[in-house]
Amino acid sequence: MTAPAAAAPPDKLDAAVLKIAGVVVLGAIMSILDVTVVSVALPTFQTEFNATYAQVAWTMTGYTLALATVIPLSGWAADRFGTKRLYMLALLLFTAGSALCATADSIGQLVLYRVLQGLGGGMLMPLGMTIMTRAAGPQRIGRLMAVLGIPMLLGPIGGPILGGWLIEAANWHWIFLINVPIGAVALLYALIALPKDNPEPSESFDFLGMLMLSPGLALFLYGVSSLPEAGTITATKVWVTMLLGAVLVTGFILYSLRVRHPLLDLRLFRNRSLRISTISLFVFIIAFMGAGLLFPSYFLQIRGESTLHAGLLMAPQGIGAMLTMPLAGTLSDRVPVGRTVPFAMALIAVGFFAFTQVDTDTSYWLLCGSLFVMGLGMGGTMMPIMTSALRTLSNQEVARGSTLTNILQQIGGSIGSAVMSVILTSRLNGSTPIPGFTDPRTGKPVTEAAAAIAVQQGIKLPLPPAVIQRGLDFAAGSFATTFWVGFALVLATFIPIAFLPRKRQASPLVEEPPADGGERSATPVMIH
Template sequence: MSQQQVSSADKIDGAVLKIAGVVVLGAIMSILDVTVVSVALPTFQSEFNASYAEVAWTMTAYTLALATVIPATGWAADRFGTKRLYMAALVLFTLGSGLCATADSIEQLIAYRVLQGLGGGMLMPLGMTIMTRAAGPHRIGRLMAILGIPMLLGPIGGPILGGWLIDVASWHWIFLINVPIGAIALAYAAWALPKDTPEPSESFDVVGALMLSPGLALFLYGVSSLPETGTITATKTWTTMLIGGLLVIAFVFYSFKPKHPLLDLRLFRNRNLTVASLSLFIFIVAFMGAGLLFPSYFLQVRGESTLTAGLLMAPQGLGAMVTMPIAGMLADKIPVGRTVPFALVLIATGFFTFTQVDTDTSYLVLCGSLFVMGLGMGGTMMPIMTSALKTLKAHDVARGSTLVNILQQIGGSIGAAIMSVILTSELNGSTVVPGATNPQTGEPMTEAGIAIGAQLNPALAQQVPPDLIDRGLAFAADCFANTFFVGFLVVLLTFIPVAFLPRKREVSHITDDIDQPPAPAIALH
């Protein structure tokens, strides 16, 4: 390849940016919806007169739907074409969003969230496939950094947008806002993405689908029930985890027999994909699991509003915004094994501060720590994803991105469940207040439970002795600190697989013939 061709390949032209805009818009909708709903859970409790365990299923149902549909995305992309499938996913997600706003009961809302998740589950793996093919071998790092924009806007914009919409309008608008955005994204995709070229497709792996999708859904259902049941020995928890786990294990053994399995585990023969996937999985368990509890600390221990809690989380996204473009450029030139460890040190440093929180820890210190964590996050997630996909053949990219996305969903669900169970278990150790019972469940209430309730409900705070609130909040702060310490330990564990990330320059195979100058636009099925 001539120097002029290399220079042209390195340049991110308008045609590629036009395609990137479609993917980013769709990913923003999908990711933003998770964090927007997270701050609305207390509102759902009062609106539908439901327990926290019940309203938590508005998030869990979405995640289960994501995990169920992701395995089939790689096959569907080959069969129907990425443009058609991406537009269909946008329609499904937008329709689900509109229906969520019409829900009259918590059961309806959960059902509509499943529909929303079926569309949202396809948006991210399809987006990664489209972006990776668009990038070519010389600019995949920078294009993946662009795909990282939604990862930033989720933590920054989700809690802020959700808190603001609930404060000034109603909870319905956290779903209604997706309708016009979805319509714009659909029109944009129809205009920007090249026309699909129909090609003969491999047959659908029905046997694999009957094992993997129900297996993942059942396993994650069991995992997600842990915060509600509080123990893995609960029948609902261990039976679904066992059946789901056995189905997934059966699929693993089966998947090496058919020529075209639903999920191509043979790709793990690629060392870079295996190491990067393991690194990403452990990182997601720690960062996403504990990360969901940061806003809860501000809401429940510090008594902040949903909008303020969202604003306090913004430094994390701002930090990532600084380093992500730099990390994207470096990932194209320097092996990620030489840069990711330094970014991980920043995450661990910022994370450690939260293991020491109490009821009056300085917001300056906490926001500074979140900013440092964001700096590390910007140099960790997308470079690892780049390493995972960079050395795959062009026709394996859709399958590889599907694998990465499934691991992300499983890691996020496991992390959230583990951290929630630890926090709940810690809080349950608080002193029981004689005669105080939960009006919804009839169970005895602890000092920590009453204090947190008083923070969320100012009317209740006037009925509770101040010294009881102080004791309860001090105990709750210690519980959060202990839970964050577990997350901190898992972050340290991530250093083990990260040590095996490539430290030498990788040869990319995203473009099958790297001796030819890359096309200015992507070739889609």
């Protein structure tokens, strides 16, 4: 299985590896596209299911919760059942979940089916990384990251555009139905192209760790994600679930430091490169993923764009990343990331700043140009930092190290989304109420900002133009304030990245025999 890869030059990926990469990339595209496709459909879900924004946001949050829950199990399950069989099972779960999502007739059903999707999608990326690393060899980790970065490029470019077009040309059901034929092709492709592997479990499964970590993560993220709807951290379903989750996760941390083969090996944080890289990505993800969900919302709610146009306006970000990510993948094998990442982060900060100045008629040239600059920075930031962390780990440590990093990123993304949503919601709620108008879903008075957003989305209301304009100005200012918080977090990311290595690191990913004499295989996990 690895012979063809071994014969290839160390800086190139041969035809056999590229054939396998096609399977992995196809599965990853399905998983990542589904996140960005749904992001532009949230207003549609509000209308279809007569739900609030906080309620429909659970279609994103439920998917993320499932990802965070299943990721810790992927490494052990790959060793136990084999990567090919498990990868095909993940494809099947994701495809079945997609088909069920298209049949949902309530917001509760849709969230439930999105969780099923997430269970499959959560395994697609880590298993894909396992398959690719075994085929290509860890010595080409930089090129490998560049290849697997393709889905990350297509997601921001194609997801919003595809979602907007499907909603306008057909209906929201098709943003899920489109996955069914793609999933069927991916399953057949995986059956033919993926080499057969012989699972050789080398470690006993940490059931006690699983019983603490997975429920702990799910409870904590549930509490964090409930913040936007509850509006305050003192709400019972927020602080109780966050506390229970924190207690379980803390118990797991104390437990994992004392056992030989924990579900997650937290001792790897002694590795300075892994520790600094993880902190950098964690802070960055809180800022960027949280605010990133607000970009299409601004176009939809403040500028009154259609879902298709909002998707097209987001495309420059992905195009910018497409230009720099392949270059960054090559450079990360040759140049210390401490010398390149700060410049990429500076591009992100410059692009992000423009969104702190948004109003009701900010130039689209400025906004699209800013998204393009941010994309250039993204392509030179996330993958090189991940590569820097993996490069200092031995082959069997990559599985555990990358899983740690990915879980913290999922937590960071959930925290960022919740924080940004709470700030935006609290700002919008400060708008002046309109006498005589109440929201039929909540029974609360309708504010000028809420009415203005409804008008921008095509709902006709018997209100004077001056009231609508006043509400629209207030709503735009609320978005700008929220973006200021994200910008401050982006600036905070410069603190940990200042400690990234500025000299060539040690020989990457040297294979070391495990202490117990058994065999272990690397199961890296990619950023979602």
